[in-house]
Amino acid sequence: MPTAVDSTFDVAFWFADTALEQNEYLQPQKLHRLLYLAQAYYAAAFNGAKLMPATFVADDMGPLEPNIYRAFAKGRPDVEADLFLDPEVGMFLDNVWRRFGHHSAERLTRMAKETMAFKQALKRGGRAEIGFESMLLSFARAEETPAVNQVIRPKMVLTHTGKSVAVRAWVPTAAPKGAKRVPAAPEPAVESGALTSVTPDKDIRTNVTTRLDIIRSLQSRRGMKRAKPTGT
Numbered sequence: 001m002p003t004a005v006d007s008t009f010d011v012a013f014w015f016a017d018t019a020l021e022q023n024e025y026l027q028p029q030k031l032h033r034l035l036y037l038a039q040a041y042y043a044a045a046f047n048g049a050k051l052m053p054a055t056f057v058a059d060d061m062g063p064l065e066p067n068i069y070r071a072f073a074k075g076r077p078d079v080e081a082d083l084f085l086d087p088e089v090g091m092f093l094d095n096v097w098r099r100f101g102h103h104s105a106e107r108l109t110r111m112a113k114e115t116m117a118f119k120q121a122l123k124r125g126g127r128a129e130i131g132f133e134s135m136l137l138s139f140a141r142a143e144e145t146p147a148v149n150q151v152i153r154p155k156m157v158l159t160h161t162g163k164s165v166a167v168r169a170w171v172p173t174a175a176p177k178g179a180k181r182v183p184a185a186p187e188p189a190v191e192s193g194a195l196t197s198v199t200p201d202k203d204i205r206t207n208v209t210t211r212l213d214i215i216r217s218l219q220s221r222r223g224m225k226r227a228k229p230t231g232t
Contacts, residue, residue: 005052005085009081015031015093036135040135041096043132045148056129058118062113062118095152114144115144117138118130
């Protein structure tokens with residue numbers, strides 16, 4: 001299965017660098033929990049796609065990525081990694097960090113250990129592989145973890161007035177057999193961080209009035225220049 005990044009080190013270094021930029025200590029165990037959460041949430045959010053070519057095992061301490069565990073045993077390893085990730089991947093990781101980056105390693109470990117995927121693997125024995133499909137199912141159900149829509153923010157765009165709005169994908173509903181399909185009316189976009197409701201008609205009238213005032217001002221200035229007598 002293709003992955004969004006070429007190496008698990010790409011994501012590990014992204015979390016390590018982000019923690020360093022924000023002056024936050026990233027414990028080794030916390031790094032493994034974040035990698036586990038990132039892999040699972042990416043699969044749940046993007047129809048079963050893989051974020052990175054990682055393999056997680058169920059350890060008594062929690063889910064671990066054995067290659068990262070071995071490489072980081074004596075600190076940050078000197079390996080090549082892509083520090084400039086695809087913008088979509090970077091946005092996704094930023095969402096994961098914003099949601100879980102401030103949590104302690106102990107809290108993330110408790111949450112990860114409660115997932116069905118981890119429990120099933122641990123029953124098979126120490127360091128048993130945690131199946132990717134099990135991770136996907138666990139986080140898609142969101143019985144022990146926050147739901148995907150509580151972690152991954154919707155894409156935001158700017159309107160012509162400079163306001164940010166959320167983009168929602170239109171999902172067609174099933175129509176009765178023989179009936180003509182009528183597209184459902186799109187839901188109104190919710191502004192990010194809006195504290196009060198905004199009346200669209202009022203904004204339109206305000207914009208039109210402002211533009212008319214500008215036009216009148218320009219016309220008045222042009223008239224004054226034409227009327228001004230030229231020097232002899």
